[in-house]
Amino acid sequence: MDFRRNPNLDAFRQEVRAFLRDHLPAELAGRNSGVRSERAELVAWQRILNAHGWGAPHWPEEHGGTGWSLQQRLVFDEECVAVGAPTQDGFAQKLVGPVLNRFATPEQKAEHLPPIFTGTRLWCQGFSEPGSGSDLASLRTQAVRTGDHYVVNGQKIWTSYAHQADWIFLLVRTDPSVKKQAGISFLLADMRTPGITVRPIVSIDGRHHLNETFFDDVRVPVRNLIGAEGEGWKITKFLLNNEHASSADLPTLLRMLNRLKQLATQRAGRGALVERHVFALRLARYEAEVRAIAVMVQRVAAMEADNSPATHAMGSILKVRGTELQQKMSEFLVESLGDSGAVANTVAGQRSATCPDQTGDGHGLAAEMFFRRAATIYGGSSEIQRGIVAKTMFQF
Numbered sequence: 001m002d003f004r005r006n007p008n009l010d011a012f013r014q015e016v017r018a019f020l021r022d023h024l025p026a027e028l029a030g031r032n033s034g035v036r037s038e039r040a041e042l043v044a045w046q047r048i049l050n051a052h053g054w055g056a057p058h059w060p061e062e063h064g065g066t067g068w069s070l071q072q073r074l075v076f077d078e079e080c081v082a083v084g085a086p087t088q089d090g091f092a093q094k095l096v097g098p099v100l101n102r103f104a105t106p107e108q109k110a111e112h113l114p115p116i117f118t119g120t121r122l123w124c125q126g127f128s129e130p131g132s133g134s135d136l137a138s139l140r141t142q143a144v145r146t147g148d149h150y151v152v153n154g155q156k157i158w159t160s161y162a163h164q165a166d167w168i169f170l171l172v173r174t175d176p177s178v179k180k181q182a183g184i185s186f187l188l189a190d191m192r193t194p195g196i197t198v199r200p201i202v203s204i205d206g207r208h209h210l211n212e213t214f215f216d217d218v219r220v221p222v223r224n225l226i227g228a229e230g231e232g233w234k235i236t237k238f239l240l241n242n243e244h245a246s247s248a249d250l251p252t253l254l255r256m257l258n259r260l261k262q263l264a265t266q267r268a269g270r271g272a273l274v275e276r277h278v279f280a281l282r283l284a285r286y287e288a289e290v291r292a293i294a295v296m297v298q299r300v301a302a303m304e305a306d307n308s309p310a311t312h313a314m315g316s317i318l319k320v321r322g323t324e325l326q327q328k329m330s331e332f333l334v335e336s337l338g339d340s341g342a343v344a345n346t347v348a349g350q351r352s353a354t355c356p357d358q359t360g361d362g363h364g365l366a367a368e369m370f371f372r373r374a375a376t377i378y379g380g381s382s383e384i385q386r387g388i389v390a391k392t393m394f395q396f
């Protein structure tokens with residue numbers, strides 16, 4: 001592949017920067033601290049993007065998206081994260097949206113796609129269950145067809161942002177008598193349907209991202225079935241195979257690196273941290289690791305179209321390396337705060353009245369350090385990724 005600078009991509013980066021400078025309101029800037037934005041901010045930003053024709057930056061033009069190349073999408077994500085723009089609804093944009101574009105009927109598309117562009121319908125993902133995470137095909141939530149409805153009973157867990165979502169896409173077992181993968185279907189449900197109960201799980205960072213979601217005799221219209229009954233596993237494989245190049249979350253790594261450099265050059269009182277040899281060495285090492293990942297992301301982006309086992313394996317390597325590096329760098333960020341690190345454990349994006357002595361630097365960093373512990377679990381754990389790499393190696 002060609003590693004020379006691409007002038008078109010440089011021009012595109014300038015275009016994105018100019019857009020962010022002109023259209024990102026000051027009150028929304030700097031609000032993205034590694035977790036999903038609050039609903040009001042996310043919706044406000046989605047409206048601005050949509051008004052500019054960038055409501056679905058990751059989708060092809062024929063589905064109303066920007067039609068950007070993967071390289072352009074990576075640049076867009078990087079620039080948005082660099083200025084702390086609010087996040088978009090990743091479940092809508094990167095998971096259920098592409099599924100709807102590919103598998104939904106015209107009626108389903110007409111119902112569900114416009115609110116994704118306008119940000120008026122937020123989504124959550126109901127896949128994992130107690131006992132069915134890595135081994136997702138073992139899921140037990142049951143949907144029994146009665147006339148023009150499915151009656152759904154069961155429990156989902158770790159349902160991120162279910163408490164803010166308007167709709168859920170979920171996997172259900174419609175046929176317990178066949179091979180486990182063949183008996184799964186893909187349903188959409190309005191979160192206001194009677195029988196759906198959401199209970200919070202507060203995670204180690206002190207925030208409420210996660211939930212348990214219970215289904216008790218929930219009546220879901222058959223018109224909310226995506227694809228045919230029993231096709232849920234095929235659709236899930238499509239959904240999980242999207243965009244291997246983004247699995248390292250390079251924009252987050254670059255944001256952390258920039259924050260480290262800012263911290264390293266501050267602290268005028270006792271001299272800048274970067275003047276200390278051990279600190280400078282460690283920073284240089286992380287920078288080298290981030291740059292290595294950036295090169296690998298380019299390589300995987302170039303391979304993405306062939307969708308081969310090697311691309312999947314490279315995506316898995318990126319996931320393992322990227323998430324491990326996120327963890328190490330977020331720990332280093334907190335260590336860099338020295339004494340302030342101990343009081344920096346406030347909810348990201350909000351100042352804590354109980355820690356009046358915390359420095360601006362430390363704001364939200366410890367919360368993010370704790371949250372990043374989960375990065376090697378969600379989206380497929382590191383052990384599962386290593387298994388994919390090992391299996392691919394055996395094929396060559």
Ligand SMILES: Cc1cc2nc3c(=O)[nH]c(=O)nc-3n(C[C@H](O)[C@H](O)[C@H](O)COP(=O)(O)OP(=O)(O)OC[C@H]3O[C@@H](n4cnc5c(N)ncnc54)[C@H](O)[C@@H]3O)c2cc1C
Nearest residue numbers: 125126127128132133134158159160374377378379381383
């Ligand atoms: C922050 C966060 C957000 C999440 N958000 C969502 C969401 O919105 N919607 C949703 O549906 N799910 C969500 N999940 C769930 C996530 O997909 C699962 O946690 C993940 O798939 C692992 O499943 P599990 O937790 O059941 O662990 P298990 O699958 O039980 O794994 C337990 C341990 O065993 C290891 N292991 C399991 N199988 C193998 C194997 N074959 N080989 C080697 N080791 C193995 C795992 O790596 C892990 O260390 C989220 C999880 C987290 C942490």
